[in-house]
Amino acid sequence: MVISMLRLRRVEPAAALWADRATYDDRLIFHTRPWLRFVAEAQGATPVLAVVEDGGETVGHFTGLVSKRFGLRLLGSPMAGWTTSYVGFLLRPDVSRRQALEALMPFAFDDLGCAHLEIRDRRLTLGDLPGLGLQWDTAPTAVISLTPPENDLFAAMASACRRNIRKATKSGVVIEEVPPDDPSFAAEFYDQLRDVFAKQNLVPTYPIDRVRSLMSCVGPSGNLLLLRARDAAGRCIATAILPWHHRTMYFWGGASYRADQLSRPNEALIWHALRWARTRGLTEFDFVGGNAYKAKYGTVEVPVPWARRSRSPLLAGLRDAAKQGFALKQRATARLTRAR
Template sequence: MAQEFVSCHPADRDSYTAYLARTPGGDVLQTHAWGELKSRTGWVPRHYGVRDGSDWTAVVSILKRPLPGPGGLALGYAPRGPVVDGPQALGCLVNGLREIAVSERLAFLKVDPGVEDTRFASLLLEAGFRPAGRGQGFEGVQPRHVMRLSLERPLDAILAGFSPKTRYNVNLAVRRGVTTRPATTPEPLPVFYRLLQATARRDGFGIRSYRYYQDLWDCLVEKGLARLFLAEYRGEVLAGTILFHLGTTAWYVYGASSNSHRQVMPNHALQWAMIRWAAEQGCTVYDFRGVSGDLDPAGPLYGLYRFKRGFGATLAEYVGEYDLPFRPFLYWTYTRAEPAYRALRARIAGGNRRRGET
């Protein structure tokens, strides 16, 4: 049976998510739930795919937003997409996207698939995509360089793979009486957000509004795609984290901590708690997400890499960002109007590149 490009309907949502969960490169950022969350911040989600009979062979969730200036054109962005089975499915998907780009008035589509294989980059080039965003730091919308920990070992072997200092800090937190727990209701969200505000002031980065995290709970936590974890010491919440989960992968996405009692290592306790939880869910990969690709120990972001490496994680480099122009002249104009284009990229990234925030 020939493969067919289709627009996804509400009835397709469960099978679409199941395909993402079982396919390499599948990500929470490609789900309908993520599109619903982003729709509350001004994006318009669109979901497409390729079917071979009743089976998906490719899917892509696109977030759409108007471009500045006259003409009523929009950009499309597929975070960690597309997710495809192979070259034929990708070709069918791209042909379909070229057709719908007219009615959707898309000037171009930006993608940043969660794929390491450079052969996939070659397929994107053959399909008409152009490389974009080649920096070594957090220049991209999503981090190109991530730290991933294999969970395909017993927990004691995973713990033994931590660096001596990291393992000491994990055990120190236990000895000092730090406890961890997943939140089962949204009641702790205000506490988490206050910790996030304190972390932002301490480390000098921007954060989203409290309403965004309320929406995240509604759209992701309630649907089993995310969990909020808390670390407590002597009755006080010292740290909080948000973990995404789909299929056999868990992603550490947001982290926050108090300025108090940092010596009891609540952040180490939380990471170990999330790793254990992910393993219990059957995950084979724990993704610490972004680091800089510049591994110079003198670099300003090397400490982030050192912290994540301490848990036994290894560096993975994705193929990076690619753009598919639908209106080449307008795309050329936008990409060469450097000040406006940089502002556009910052708008997509939400001003949180340094932390790799989604």
Template sequence: MKYTFEVITSPDMLWDKMASCYDHTVFKSKNWANFLKEFYKVAPFVVAVSEKEKEIGYFYGHKIKKLGVPIVASPFEGWSTSYQGLSMLKEITVNQRLDIYEELIAWLFKNKHCRYFQVSDWQLEVAECLHRNFTIELQKGYVLDLTKDKEELYKNMSYSSVRYSINKAKKKGVVVKEISDVKEYAHEYYKQLKEVFQRQGLAPTHSMEQTRTMLQHTFSENMVALYAVNPEGECLASAFFPYAGNYGFFSGGASYQSAQSYCPNELIMWNAIEMLKDKGVKYMEFGGGRRYKEKYGPTAYVKPKIIASSLPWLIPAKAFAKSAFYAVRKIGALLKGKSVNEGV
């Protein structure tokens, strides 16, 4: 093997080092780890990667068990957590990254750390994965290049559905504000989210307490959390964007149906884009592939999730369980006479 691996028993000493990596994301930060530990009771699983006895980076994930099966997930579904994976001290190619994953997976299975492995790593590309013996799941989304100047970013957004709405919101006296009280913000956001899901005959996939815990651990350093109010001070919409290093993410957003005439969502999004850019973020990922996000001028992408198992039946079994969950959810909504928006 070209690479050697060692589990880091005290990852607390590595937070600053991982944060300095070019491929760092907020989902590999200390604050996010504290959120996952408090709410989901999962701790970081960090593996040092060395080449020729020299440490070159770290794999960041979590060890969990589902139905008795030991899993290493980076991350796992349902955690409101996106791209994790490797944190490299120096920039490497996609193929070098895949070389590391091939050897890491073999090492994890050989040393019985898990029977199932999955990773979503922003630095991976589908084309390179197709030439490897990986099972991959495609993840579609949109990303906005914030290295462009603000004038260009604004101009690239649709006039009819974004710029017009921003101007209309301003004329109506809508003001966008930053979070000041986590508990109050989480409560108001969740009321809006419940209404959005109820219009589809569904319930939110996470609780208000989950949102509160996330914000409590991140809002002071790693979160742009915004809400829009009308001239009477009534909250219309909310959205939040975790960030760290070069990357920011649209993690959650909701608004009241009665507030749509104020066009608060577009104004919040533009404020968030400006703020993230001012904080040095270079790329904003839109959190899923719903096509309405195209109006903000991003670029569409497809990223691979690598999946591996030492039990041949486990990958199709998990895929079936995931499909069944969404099928039951959709059927339940249809029985209520509602239509479900696919994607995020």
């Protein structure tokens, strides 16, 4: 099939639309109704669904949300700070992602009247971006293939990581699977998260209500694994939040108390999640971001560009200034918290 000209057309959510979106092989949890409900609730944003058409024939879908900042309409797919990951397109295998991205520009700026656009699409490549007036960050992620046998999966980890998993077992660490309506889980996770950030003299980048919203919106779908690590005395010392869908499990967040990290609960949580996902037919574990410490689990780094475009250079500058201002505010809040 030769694609001559793609266009995006906004559509209202309907059962038939969701059913069609569920047939695309590149679908992610971030394209689903429960996940969009979570992001919309947490960000005060309005979901935008569009079909990608070629000559009137639907060849894909686009997912985003519109929010307002400084009186300007912003289209995020997603925006930075939304604690969600790759959204972007669902496309038939024979449809060019670059051409879909090119068609997104008039849709975002003309049809929706937005002043700024950001997109992170799991299958976009760096080669898709030049010549479209975009700025981008490479934003790699670390992934683990779950297709090897369990013994091979374990052997692919660094030797120190394997020792830590064994140490957790010998120390009496027990991993529990937590129902999404557990009233204590969000508070446990967030208290541990504060301890994680305090190590760097920072405070968490989002409130506890973000965790509660995720649990209430996505939990009922059955696509949210919540894990709790208890020590030998039965005390909760670490937690993890892991959405999953189709082929992939994602690491949304994990936290533990610094004083209990010698028991190695974090490694035990990840190892439990990997085995849980593998036994349910998932084929990939995505850490949703790159970091040196993740390499010990036998990860492979995958580049996923985060692209953006503004109507004017001034707007682009405001976006970068806002990002820097948030970091300064976070450090200032941490100083005030310690002073109390």
